Amino acid sequence: xxxxxxxxxxxxxxxxxxxxxxxxxxxxxxxxxxxxxxxxxxxxxxxxxxxxxxxxxxxxxxxxxxxxxxxxxxxxxxxxxxxxxxxxxxxxxxxxxxxxxxxxxxxxxxxxxxxxxxxxxxxxxxxxxxxxxxxxxxxxxxxxxxxxxxxxxxxxxxxxxxxxxxxxxxxxxxxxxxxxxxxxxxxxxxxxxxxxxxxxxxxxxxxxxxxxxxxxxxxxxxxxxxxxxxxxxxxxxxxxxxxxxxxxxxxxxxxxxxxxxxxxxxxx
Numbered sequence: 088x089x090x091x092x093x094x095x096x097x098x099x100x101x102x103x104x105x106x107x108x109x110x111x112x113x114x115x116x117x118x119x120x121x122x123x124x125x126x127x128x129x130x131x132x133x134x135x136x137x138x139x140x141x142x143x144x145x146x147x148x149x150x151x152x153x154x155x156x157x158x159x160x161x162x163x164x165x166x167x168x169x170x171x172x173x174x175x176x177x178x179x180x181x182x183x184x185x186x187x188x189x190x191x192x193x194x195x196x197x198x199x200x201x202x203x204x205x206x207x208x209x210x211x212x213x214x215x216x217x218x219x220x221x222x223x224x225x226x227x228x229x230x231x232x233x234x235x236x237x238x239x240x241x242x243x244x245x246x247x248x249x250x251x252x253x254x255x256x257x258x259x260x261x262x263x264x265x266x267x268x269x270x271x272x273x274x275x276x277x278x279x280x281x282x283x284x285x286x287x288x289x290x291x292x293x294x295x296x297x298x299x300x301x302x303x304x305x306x307x308x309x310x311x312x313x314x315x316x317x318x319x320x321x322x323x324x325x326x327x328x329x330x331x332x333x334x335x336x337x338x339x340x341x342x343x344x345x346x347x348x349x350x351x352x353x354x355x
Contacts, residue, residue: 104130108149110140112158123208137161141169152178156189164196171197175288177218194329199290217317222289264299269338271299291334298353307350
């Protein structure tokens with residue numbers, strides 16, 4: 088699928104389509120998923136094994152990676168880990184069984200979310216759009232000094248309206264929040280611990296901002312799924328638990344408290 092041609096006269100061109108790297112060893116599934124995504128306007132680059140997928144990842148720029156768990160050569164979990172060594176690009180894992188071990192392993196390796204095959208195209212596209220919104224939020228806000236929201240395809244569109252804790256408006260642009268040794272610059276979207284910068288993936292950053300906007304308040308998993316993962320439906324709360332686990336490793340396990348039976352809260 089080629090990039091969109093110029094429209095509207097000289098100097099005007101349509102934005103390049105979102106590029107997805109799909110790594111799936113089953114040829115029938117690979118072709119059907121690629122065709123379905125292309126119908127929604129995405130550009131799909133596909134690979135049939137993990138090592139080829141890693142090569143393609145290193146060769147080009149991709150907006151999102153869609154990885155099957157069971158792959159020949161280098162499996163999806165290993166591929167996810169290799170990608171996470173150098174990239175915070177959103178990763179969506181696909182599991183044939185939805186097996187708890189597959190799901191947890193993928194999320195622990197650094198995946199942002201997962202779907203179970205066979206997956207409904209509408210659900211898959213909704214998950215992709217959600218991941219793209221999260222991914223575009225952090226770098227764009229850091230670059231412009233203001234929060235941004237995405238259009239339905241997941242691309243940047245216009246400044247977000249203030250009022251949502253993970254989309255800070257003008258009043259929050261230069262807020263500097265301090266929780267012990269943890270400092271959060273909500274304008275520059277920078278996090279430091281004891282003066283040292285902390286590198287967070289976009290989803291981890293959004294989760295931390297959600298906690299920081301509600302210090303000392305217990306947030307249940309479904310609320311976090313709605314506000315951080317953009318889920319308009321009940322999702323698997325394991326993605327919340329695993330992301331909290333990753334965040335704790337980076338900012339200190341004691342900073343986020345588990346309130347058993349209810350959820351999590353950021354200690355003041």
